[in-house]
Amino acid sequence: MSGYAGTIPDWLENPDVILLRDVATAVMQLDEVVQLDSFTLPYPPEAQRALDGLVLACLRGGARPPAGVPEMIHWCRTRPLRRWPLDALPPGLFNKNNRLIDPDSGKPTQLCGELEVKGAGNSTGRQYVDLVIREAMSACRAANLPQSYTAFRRLLVARPVLTEAEWPDISTDLYLDPVQFLIDEIYAPVPAGHGRDGAAVACARCLTLLTPLVGNGWWCERDRCRHLGPPPLGRRLPADEVGELRQLRRPLRQFVTGPGHAEVELEGKLRGLGLAVEMWPGFDAYDLRVTFPDGHIWAIDVKDWTHPGFLGQAATVVRPEPPYDEACWVVPHFRVRERGDYLETFARERPAHAAGLRLLSDEQAVEIARKRLRGERGPGARLAPETLMGKGADRA
Structure with a gap:
């Protein structure tokens, strides 16, 4: 193994990652009640706690700490996470542009929301x-x-x-x-x-x-x-x-509307190939149930996360009902273009109970569907490893 997953057995427990999750949680909670560039004393306890932790980390590393919550928020907006003076931060965890606050709008980034969810166990x-x-x-x-x-x-x-x-x-x-x-x-x-x-x-x-x-x-x-x-x-x-x-x-715009556009776009592409697609079957057991002309069925869950490591940590097997022959998770292709190791990082970070769950880009899923419609039945025309295919799967 290489990168942060190889050097940190459980990088979510890394002290600098925990600190950044605390900062992200403070940013999200501040944004819920005030404009991030205009809040006043007294600061919420989450913000003060995050600042205290950041100051301590900076002092231990010999770096100048932020002078207060406003400067911490300024760091979130102007400094990519790679440039924060956090010596224990696992290398390769963030890319060169990852910030907690968007520099143009002053709004929390999607990555900030993903960090908050992990940091708070389950955010508000x-x-x-x-x-x-x-x-x-x-x-x-x-x-x-x-x-x-x-x-x-x-x-x-x-x-x-x-x-x-x-x-x-x-x-x-x-x-x-x-x-x-x-x-x-x-x-x-x-x-x-x-x-x-x-x-x-x-x-x-x-x-x-x-x-x-x-x-x-x-x-x-x-x-x-x-x-x-x-x-x-x-x-x-x-x-x-x-x-x-x-x-x-x-929260609904972030966790439902945004990923929902990726789900609906994939639905349109698969229907365009002549496939039958049922959306959110079995009261949202998974996102798309795709039926081929020969009766072969795919189950697809669409995800749209900034960070592949957090997505890997959240991996779980696709629910078995309604029944299907193959299943996978799908991510919008732009995530893979943005970060070349996205799919590999996800695979590294999957927990043992989801070790066989495959993540594909939406473009890959559509191409596999085309191959299957052309009559191909080899590994290149499958969503999932053969060992994880359902009882009705065609293994020709």
């Missing part, structure tokens, strides 16, 4: 998402309406922003009737002045609201959009025309 945001999804499942199961759960998941992906005129359409949608009590809660009013010149603007790619940058330009909160370049401007939503504007609460 993640707990909120789990509660919402669990309640939606329960309500749709009680009504015996799996199609209502699918409609709810599509709503979170396709309509993260709603105008006052659009709200009645959602509140009277019969498919969404079992989950109306949730919809009323998960869409929050957009703060006044969110946009520019009296109008908010949505991203044409991911449909979430853009953040105006100082001077000019716009910033999209999704990593994938920023990877593709400046966000294309979508709907312009003047306050005096659209009335009250509502958007999904941030």
Whole structure:
């Protein structure tokens, strides 16, 4: 083994990694209650605790520590994590651009959110998402309406922003009737002045609201959009025309809307090959159930994490019901382009109980589907190792 996984048996227990998780948790919690560049005393205890730990680490290493919480936040925004004076930080853990706060927008990065989840065991945001999804499942199961759960998941992906005129359409949608009590809660009013010149603007790619940058330009909160370049401007939503504007609460945008776009895009590509695709089958047992003309079935879970090590640590086998012949996890291809060792790092970090779980890019999964449709049956036309294929799998 090479890199940090070889030198640190459990790098999540590395003291500098724990420290960065504490800092990330403080950043996320500060951002929930105040603007990161304008908070005042007294600081939340999480922020003070993170600062104390960072100061101690700097003093031990002979480096100048941040003078207070504002300077710590400045470090998060201006210093890539590789440049923090943390001597015990495992080499290769972060790439040269990884920061906790986006330098342009001043918002926490997706990596910061991933660090927070690990640092806090389960962040407030993640707990909120789990509660919402669990309640939606329960309500749709009680009504015996799996199609209502699918409609709810599509709503979170396709309509993260709603105008006052659009709200009645959602509140009277019969498919969404079992989950109306949730919809009323998960869409929050957009703060006044969110946009520019009296109008908010949505991203044409991911449909979430853009953040105006100082001077000019716009910033999209999704990593994938920023990877593709400046966000294309979508709907312009003047306050005096659209009335009250509502958007999904941030944890849902981060953990459901963002990855959901990758799920729906993969669905479209596989349907384009002529395959039958069921989304979120068995009340979200996994993301896509793909059926080939010969009856062979794939189960795919789509993930969109910045850090492959954290994703590997979270790996678990795909649930066995509804039944399938092969299963894997899939990540958007831009993650692999951004970090060349993404797939290998994931494989290294998988726990023993998920040792056979394979991670593919979405482009790889589509190419394997093409090969299988052409009649290939060898290893190059499989999602999973032969030893992990289901009982009905074709092993020709």
